[in-house]
Amino acid sequence: MHLLVAVGTDRHPFDRLVDWLCEWHAEVADRVDLTVQHGHTRAPVRPDAVPFLCHDALQAAMAGSDLVVCHGGPATILEARRHGHLPIVVPRDPAHGEHVDDHQQLFCRRLGAAGMVALCESREALRGALGSGLADPDRFAISADAAADAQRAAVRRVGQIVEDLVAASARRRPRAWWPWRRPGRAGARR
The missing domain is CATH 3.40.50.2000 (Glycogen Phosphorylase B;)
Structure with a gap:
């Protein structure tokens, strides 16, 4: 021993x-x-x-x-x-x-x-x-700490949520492009 x-x-x-x-x-x-x-x-x-x-x-x-x-x-x-x-x-x-x-x-x-x-x-x-x-x-002797198991499960779940969000955003249609103008500058004379 x-x-x-x-x-x-x-x-x-x-x-x-x-x-x-x-x-x-x-x-x-x-x-x-x-x-x-x-x-x-x-x-x-x-x-x-x-x-x-x-x-x-x-x-x-x-x-x-x-x-x-x-x-x-x-x-x-x-x-x-x-x-x-x-x-x-x-x-x-x-x-x-x-x-x-x-x-x-x-x-x-x-x-x-x-x-x-x-x-x-x-x-x-x-x-x-x-x-x-x-x-x-x-x-x-003890088995693996339950807290460690819960932590690994939480990390897997967060990873899955992130993957789902990325996949969902890739499926969205692109937004229409709008020309951006600085406020107060539109129509300003040179």
């Missing part, structure tokens, strides 16, 4: 999440490969830890992972979902100096209540989610 941990690119360290993951991984290292994108967090002593991943590398890592654990950044969450993962999310907490305010906590609680993320706000909740994922990785 392969697990990706992504803390994003925010300048605030997120030692809490990385420490929790490394502690858990020490107990299951024989069964789980781990990639840790740690950002500005203190680098864990691991060969599979990288500060940052470019967009393409992050996409490849998500596509090749069985589970994704991430911070509460909207873009990271949406990318994980786009790759078919129900992300296990630990939002940054400003009380620990992990962000400037509580927007990640509020956002993730809303997504958690809607079933769009597996919200983990404590070490115990994270361990529980990881244990469930290790036992049954399919529990954290």
